Amino acid sequence: MAGMARKQGSHSDITGPRVRAAALRLIARHGYAAVSMRQIAAEVGIQAGALYNYTPDKQTLLFDLMQGHMTDLLAALEAADLQGNSLARLEGFTRFHIRFHLPRPDQVFVSYMELRNLTDENFAAVEALRRAYEDVLESILRDGEAEGVFAVPDPRITTMALIAMLTGISNWYRAGGRLESDKIEAIYWDMVRRAVTASAR
Amino acid sequence: MAGMARKQGSHSDITGPRVRAAALRLIARHGYAAVSMRQIAAEVGIQAGALYNYTPDKQTLLFDLMQGHMTDLLAALEAADLQGNSLARLEGFTRFHIRFHLPRPDQVFVSYMELRNLTDENFAAVEALRRAYEDVLESILRDGEAEGVFAVPDPRITTMALIAMLTGISNWYRAGGRLESDKIEAIYWDMVRRAVTASAR
């Protein structure tokens, strides 16, 4: 059906993304519960009723944002195609995580702050995607431990610790700030590497 | 005026704390904007109107919870009285942070998730307290760097990284779970120590 002409020359193709962009922006700044459908509509430049051409309800709008972010993340990780020994793959994962998240502060904020506001069913779906992402890092740590490259007594805990540390960059990073992404990657990779390898003491 | 008898045998001394406890519990679970004054009142077992004997408005209730948490945190850190060389003080800070935050999951959640919902003025006050806490860790790192004990290229970044890592424990820790606090402290202290000291490579 690709290329088939639509009967009505609609703005759907452009308004839909604009609705999601406005919702993401507003929810990141004020929170899901604090943002009204009217505010989102005003940001797009339409009336509140017209939003329901693009989402069945507010909950689905939030879910689409969060699921979309996690799907993009996993697809990008797959595309990064981490190779080599466990140390090289850990470096690849660390740099990938920073590079993917730094330019997406709103998505990061929403995805980590609005889990409470998902229905049980939607929460389970998003949580499964997040777990899949975490498991990639955990596997790298387990491999490195088995190879004797890493000293990681509890790979699951270390996974959570490293992801929290890396994701925390979004708490203070501002585009155009003191540090470039390259420099940040270098500093964090150094900490990650040291945190998982045996020390000299 | 201590010990002066009150005219009316009121429940104020007990109802006030119960209001704050109920608000903390509900806001941690559902978020500030999603929790109504009616819900908080119902949790306490009073009517909504009666809440206004204990707080002038909903915003002040949130602010009191967050400011109270930060004040308690700083007072407890002061009481911990970290002593010794920079490595000993870093261990003390790490263990203090974990020991203080682990039993207070609701406070941690609210204090890190509801900053958006504070008015500008209230946000500034809470942020100043948070910054004071972070500065304690940053000073330890700078001292250790000067002494040649730590290898920390950017103490401010490392401060943010370590606090994010440690506070992230609250994302997965559940009381009565697989790991005891002692064990968690040991694992995290090991990661912190290695992350800030030169590696053997």
Place this chain on the structure above:
DNA sequence: GTCTATATCTTGATAGAC
């Protein structure tokens, strides 16, 4: 200090004209 009652506003969502 707590209650009941209420004023005033905003919310998510829908109906129907165009």
Place this chain on the structure above:
DNA sequence: GTCTATCAAGATATAGAC
């Protein structure tokens, strides 16, 4: 596809009796 108009529900906060 967007508009205007509207419904029903729930919000914060206040007033005044007890």
